[in-house]
Amino acid sequence: MTKTIGKIIFTITLCLMTTLGFSQTKEIQIEFIGNCGFHMTDGITNFYIDFPYKSGAYGYMEFDKAELDSIKENSIFIFTHKHADHYSKKNLKKVMKKKRGKTFGVSNISELEMLSETISDFEIKAYKTKHTFLGIPCRHYSYLITWHGKKIFISGDATNPETIGGMDNLELAFVPYWILKSAKEQEIEIDAKMFAVYHLYPAQIPSANKHWGKVENIRPMVKQGEIIKIAL
Numbered sequence: 001m002t003k004t005i006g007k008i009i010f011t012i013t014l015c016l017m018t019t020l021g022f023s024q025t026k027e028i029q030i031e032f033i034g035n036c037g038f039h040m041t042d043g044i045t046n047f048y049i050d051f052p053y054k055s056g057a058y059g060y061m062e063f064d065k066a067e068l069d070s071i072k073e074n075s076i077f078i079f080t081h082k083h084a085d086h087y088s089k090k091n092l093k094k095v096m097k098k099k100r101g102k103t104f105g106v107s108n109i110s111e112l113e114m115l116s117e118t119i120s121d122f123e124i125k126a127y128k129t130k131h132t133f134l135g136i137p138c139r140h141y142s143y144l145i146t147w148h149g150k151k152i153f154i155s156g157d158a159t160n161p162e163t164i165g166g167m168d169n170l171e172l173a174f175v176p177y178w179i180l181k182s183a184k185e186q187e188i189e190i191d192a193k194m195f196a197v198y199h200l201y202p203a204q205i206p207s208a209n210k211h212w213g214k215v216e217n218i219r220p221m222v223k224q225g226e227i228i229k230i231a232l
Contacts, residue, residue, distance in 0.1 A: 080156025
């Protein structure tokens with residue numbers, strides 16, 4: 001009963017945000033927070049992808065703790081899987097208590113794909129993709145978001161490039177470096193205007209900047225607060 005009431009309140013909140021005093025900007029703005037975590041907004045709806053996670057988990061990027069306090073109220077949180085470098089139950093619980101919102105991930109994919117019913121000009125499709133950690137497979141999803149006509153792919157920790165290789169006309173693809181490496185080795189062409197390469201260890205950042213820093217359509221995500229804008 002409590003969950004049902006929560007869903008109703010969340011849906012009403014989204015509808016009010018769309019119809020009342022909130023104005024859509026002429027762009028989708030994406031702010032990188034750390035590792036695979038980022039904030040994405042069109043000025044009305046706020047998404048947090050693979051955030052909050054455990055800062056510094058497994059040696060990956062730490063983030064400024066102020067990021068937790070700056071999360072927008074009634075946001076939508078989407079997770080590719082529940083490894084600590086992508087998801088923190090502890091941090092998420094704190095955020096939800098203060099800011100409210102809705103969480104989606106491996107346990108409620110069907111609900112996630114129904115967001116198009118409450119968010120204008122938005123669609124998300126989940127793809128079950130392979131990911132293992134220390135040889136142990138886990139439940140993992142990659143996502144294709146179509147928002148205001150712009151396609152954005154979120155790889156997460158997907159092992160291989162077959163899924164993204166079957167897509168076309170991507171505006172932006174968030175991928176780890178091994179997806180680009182495997183695609184090149186397997187001669188799989190990825191149809192994307194821009195790549196945001198994330199999931200980098202701090203020690204890998206100099207190499208990422210060296211290899212991709214001057215490549216026009218590849219952007220290594222190496223610094224908290226970096227902004228990517230997609231014009232609408």
